Amino acid sequence: MSVTKDLTGFVKLAKTGDVPAGTVRTFDIEDGSVAICNVDGAFYAIDNVCTHDDGPLGDGKLIGCEVECPRHGARFDIRTGAVTAMPAAVGVDSYETYVDGEDIYVKLDD
Numbered sequence: 001m002s003v004t005k006d007l008t009g010f011v012k013l014a015k016t017g018d019v020p021a022g023t024v025r026t027f028d029i030e031d032g033s034v035a036i037c038n039v040d041g042a043f044y045a046i047d048n049v050c051t052h053d054d055g056p057l058g059d060g061k062l063i064g065c066e067v068e069c070p071r072h073g074a075r076f077d078i079r080t081g082a083v084t085a086m087p088a089a090v091g092v093d094s095y096e097t098y099v100d101g102e103d104i105y106v107k108l109d110d
């Protein structure tokens, strides 16, 4: 029996080929931007803006399941948005993703 995914609240933001394995890329949304990360073919999405001083996390370095802010080196767990290294003290939002073929959907609304 096949189950159809409920895509309510999801937005098609990228193609899988846009985010090679081991990288993070930035994608614009209506009121900001989202950083999508590819860890060994699994896609994760978090807010693009670092909570320390607005650094662009989509320009950061992906280290395992963490992204390192390019400005001062804070790190966030891309699976949860939680802070894993200072100087940031507050996590970023994380978003559910869903891949259908080559399309990456991100759930921006709860």
Ligand code: FES
Pocket (backbone or CB within 6 Å): 050, 051, 052, 053, 054, 055, 069, 070, 071, 072, 073, 074, 086, 087, 088
């Ligand atoms: S802006 Fe990200 S660590 Fe400072």
